[in-house]
Amino acid sequence: MDWARREEFASEMSKKPRKEEMERDRRIRRAKMWEKHGIGQPAWEEEVPDGVAKADAEALSHVKTHGELPRFYIDRVFICRDCGSEELWTAEQQKWWYEEAKAHIDAVAVRCRDCRKKAKEKG
Numbered sequence: 271m272d273w274a275r276r277e278e279f280a281s282e283m284s285k286k287p288r289k290e291e292m293e294r295d296r297r298i299r300r301a302k303m304w305e306k307h308g309i310g311q312p313a314w315e316e317e318v319p320d321g322v323a324k325a326d327a328e329a330l331s332h333v334k335t336h337g338e339l340p341r342f343y344i345d346r347v348f349i350c351r352d353c354g355s356e357e358l359w360t361a362e363q364q365k366w367w368y369e370e371a372k373a374h375i376d377a378v379a380v381r382c383r384d385c386r387k388k389a390k391e392k393g
């Protein structure tokens with residue numbers, strides 16, 4: 271690899287995480303705004319905006335609730351219980367959590383990824 275190529279490669283490598291970080295910050299800011307002001311009346315029968323995922327009622331059939339099932343998942347922000355860092359819980363992650371992992375509908379994310387890993391290792 272020549273030097274020019276190598277530098278290009280190095281800058282690509284360092285650019286990517288920063289871009290992801292910015293995207294995450296952007297989603298956190300938006301989620302906070304939604305939490306504060308409400309997201310408005312959802313009228314997303316066909317297409318949902320970025321940061322929102324449609325719920326699949328059939329995949330939620332394990333949920334026993336007297337309340338209504340969610341129709342949408344919306345990006346949320348939470349504070350990690352262990353380290354206090356501000357974390358984004360994306361709509362896609364929520365969908366996976368409830369529909370694939372079949373979590374209880376009241377169960378929400380409380381720890382960041384690092385602390386979840388640490389808690390798991392501790393047993």
Ligand SMILES: [Zn+2]
Pocket residue numbers: 350351352353354355381382383384385386
């Ligand atoms: Zn944490």
